[in-house]
Amino acid sequence: MDKLMKTQQPIPLDSLMDMNEKILQIKNLARDLESGAGQFPGIEKNAKRILASIKMMEFNLCDAMSFDIIDP
Amino acid sequence: MMESEYWNPLLETLPLEKLKQLQLKKFQRIFAWAYDHSKFHRFLYNKTGIAPGDIRSLSDIKHVPKVEKSMMRDIQNKDPFPYGDALCVPLEEVSAFRQTSGTTGQPVYQPDTWQDWEWWSECWSYVLWSQGYRPGDRVFLPFGYNIFVAFWAGHYAAEKLGCEVVPGGVLDTQARILKIQELRATAMMATPTYVLRMAEVAKHKMGIHPSSLPINKITCAGEPGAGIPATKKRIEEIFDAKVYDHSGATEIGAWSYECSHQPFGMHVNEAMFLVEIEDFETGEIIEEPGKQGKMVITALDRMAQPCIRFDSKDVIEWDKDPCTCGRTFRIIRGGVIGRADDITKVKGVLLSPGAIEEVVRSFDGLGDEYEVTVDRPGDVDHILLKVELLTGVSRSEIEPRLRDQLRLKTNLGYEIEFFGYNSLPRYKLKAKRFKDLRKK
Numbered sequence: 357m358d359k360l361m362k363t364q365q366p367i368p369l370d371s372l373m374d375m376n377e378k379i380l381q382i383k384n385l386a387r388d389l390e391s392g393a394g395q396f397p398g399i400e401k402n403a404k405r406i407l408a409s410i411k412m413m414e415f416n417l418c419d420a421m422s423f424d425i426i427d428p
Numbered sequence: 429m430m431e432s433e434y435w436n437p438l439l440e441t442l443p444l445e446k447l448k449q450l451q452l453k454k455f456q457r458i459f460a461w462a463y464d465h466s467k468f469h470r471f472l473y474n475k476t477g478i479a480p481g482d483i484r485s486l487s488d489i490k491h492v493p494k495v496e497k498s499m500m501r502d503i504q505n506k507d508p509f510p511y512g513d514a515l516c517v518p519l520e521e522v523s524a525f526r527q528t529s530g531t532t533g534q535p536v537y538q539p540d541t542w543q544d545w546e547w548w549s550e551c552w553s554y555v556l557w558s559q560g561y562r563p564g565d566r567v568f569l570p571f572g573y574n575i576f577v578a579f580w581a582g583h584y585a586a587e588k589l590g591c592e593v594v595p596g597g598v599l600d601t602q603a604r605i606l607k608i609q610e611l612r613a614t615a616m617m618a619t620p621t622y623v624l625r626m627a628e629v630a631k632h633k634m635g636i637h638p639s640s641l642p643i644n645k646i647t648c649a650g651e652p653g654a655g656i657p658a659t660k661k662r663i664e665e666i667f668d669a670k671v672y673d674h675s676g677a678t679e680i681g682a683w684s685y686e687c688s689h690q691p692f693g694m695h696v697n698e699a700m701f702l703v704e705i706e707d708f709e710t711g712e713i714i715e716e717p718g719k720q721g722k723m724v725i726t727a728l729d730r731m732a733q734p735c736i737r738f739d740s741k742d743v744i745e746w747d748k749d750p751c752t753c754g755r756t757f758r759i760i761r762g763g764v765i766g767r768a769d770d771i772t773k774v775k776g777v778l779l780s781p782g783a784i785e786e787v788v789r790s791f792d793g794l795g796d797e798y799e800v801t802v803d804r805p806g807d808v809d810h811i812l813l814k815v816e817l818l819t820g821v822s823r824s825e826i827e828p829r830l831r832d833q834l835r836l837k838t839n840l841g842y843e844i845e846f847f848g849y850n851s852l853p854r855y856k857l858k859a860k861r862f863k864d865l866r867k868k
Binding site for chain 1: 432433434436437438439441442446449450453454541542543545546547550699700729754
């Protein structure tokens with residue numbers, strides 16, 4: 357191999373767990389907003405969009421945490 | 429704080445063994461989702477006697493029946509209109525329609541929810557971040573914004589990354605070139621065929637040398653070109669820009685990308701897709717590097733119309749070396765080498781159209797365009813190659829070397845017809861340069 361392998365410091369587990377926790381909290385908040393805003397489309401529909409973005413954070417981090425892929 | 433090299437520093441550097449654990453869990457989830465929510469999938473799996481609880485290890489996945497494109501066409505005749513019964517969400521949840529280009533037959537309709545569109549742009553975010561797109565880039569998208577997926581998700585991903593996006597939709601090629609120049613766009617995304625077309629128009633019709641444009645990186649997709657060294661070199665030289673390969677498909681998603689280290693291949697996004705390479709003859713799954721086979725792919729997080737063990741017909745092989753970028757996502761060597769439909773036996777020899785392109789575009793005296801026709805006028809196969817000679821280039825100087833190289837790279841002999849520059853057809857999106865007239 358003619359080039360050096362790039363390495364980046366891994367993110368500490370504490371930080372990963374902290375981010376994971378916050379994502380789940382924000383998900384619960386957005387879900388509450390969506391379900392409680394039936395008569396307010398301007399809130400309900402935006403909460404739904406936020407939930408779709410939160411899902412991407414779940415794919416990026418929470419799945420690996422909940423499936424026990426990350427070693428403590 | 430130092431900027432991350434990776435869009436996802438956790439998953440893109442996960443050891444392969446861990447990635448495989450993640451893939452198994454995600455496969456179990458999407459398989460159960462499809463089984464529970466889609467009549468099409470449940471019927472398909474029940475027929476084979478396989479149910480969600482049967483997937484206990486990655487090796488169990490090969491027992492899950494594959495889905496062919498023709499099956500997706502057939503289900504469109506069923507309810508709910510217009511998608512059919514592979515739809516896993518209520519119709520009112522579908523927020524976007526796209527369809528395949530129909531290159532291989534009747535187009536397939538693709539329903540996506542808003543979450544699926546977020547997912548599309550998330551997949552593309554991995555692509556663009558790895559290729560060095562950053563805030564401050566002004567990204568020009570010269571494609572017709574319409575019913576085809578094309579670079580739509582690349583547009584959204586570039587916005588997500590913090591780039592400025594210029595949608596060059598309903599403009600002709602000259603207007604697009606002028607807009608790139610006027611706005612000092614730094615990056616663009618297009619098919620390799622169209623990138624070459626833009627270069628040709630800029631140079632020959634407008635007197636603008638493409639290297640004078642401020643574009644410093646180009647993401648190519650839709651065709652294998654950017655993975656073919658001679659084509660990549662040609663584009664990089666003429667634009668004085670880095671050219672990166674990417675592969676995706678309407679029914680699948682944006683599943684692979686060449687990173688800025690240009691490892692002569694593309695990383696498979698193994699956190700979001702499961703790629704299996706199937707032996708052409710035996711159908712066994714190939715794990716070892718260096719052996720070509722047909723890609724069977726699962727999008728692990730696509731929900732509205734899942735893509736589970738889709739028989740893509742793309743021909744790929746695993747690379748034996750990891751990339752110097754530090755990503756652990758494996759590399760498919762040389763990108764998508766071709767399509768199983770196009771790789772054909774001629775005079776008993778396997779011929780890939782990409783190998784011909786590699787030879788033609790390695791000759792400076794030949795134009796970008798070429799055409800290959802395989803026929804069998806009598807009992808013997810015959811290949812006709814049409815190429816364009818650039819002005820001032822001597823045929824007698826090129827022809828013997830071209831024949832030698834073709835023989836060397838493909839083990840076959842050709843009838844070669846030479847044309848003047850700008851005689852062969854030009855394409856705007858995907859090109860059709862290979863015709864096998866024996867398939868009637």
